[in-house]
Amino acid sequence: MKRVVTAFSFAAATLLLSSVLTFAQAPQPSSQSGANTQPDSINDKDIEMLRANLRENRKELMAQNMTLTADEATKFWPIFDQYRKEAIKPNDERWALIKEYAANYDTMTEAQAQDYMKRSTAVDQELHALRLKYVPAFEKVISPKKTALWFQIDRHIDLMINLQLSSLIPLVNASE
Template structure:
């Protein structure tokens, strides 16, 4: 159950950015571990998010030279928050069959804490982005990140079973 939920979490949020992907090659590889799934997912998600961001922002060469290094830092901080969500989901998956009240509340509180951390991250980085690009571009960057995050969270939360 733990591996199944973890794989779902890693893959469910990909539907919004992977829909135009080419079919996988015919080479069959060994089944990836949950850790490999998460690692590959994170790399792909970061690359796809940066691609979406690049397509929605119109930056001058000077703005791009300043913005993209900051965006990479933002993604690193965001990855740490995602790690926390993955860990909470792993614990939830491991205990799912015999979940106690305490474990259920711990999981939901972890999700709420994740939401707050993401909110705080975006607010902090909105200010940082404004130091290198105009406010409208910084606002658009956060707006795009928020949309990507919402779609991802809907995909993930719709696949993780509710507490029973």
């Protein structure tokens, strides 16, 4: 039963993310020669609303899939909230990088491509390090197995979001 709830929850989150992100697609290469496709209009307010929605859904998914006693929940959620608060900064960097990539897609230089790779990897490493930083804090209030469950669920959510984002972001045009 737990697997069904988890699978359904992740599917629902992916569907939500998919429907919300469709308006945020980065520019696609044009099939017409010499024509540049402009990205859809998306502003910072739209992105913030999307991100707030994702944060709320992440917490709901976590709550649905963690079996916490009342005492554990009282101690777990403040740590979880602090962890997610700290995750905002590297995720700000990720969104800025995506916007920059979209803005430079048609004119990307070799140097910009290298910078994109370095910065993207740095964000991934920062988020991974942040998750590892919180393992001891969670283990003080819940068991190591429940901490591992938190770790897995959080990582799976990030992987799903990254998969969805990567499906919307066109690959670098290396033919030029």
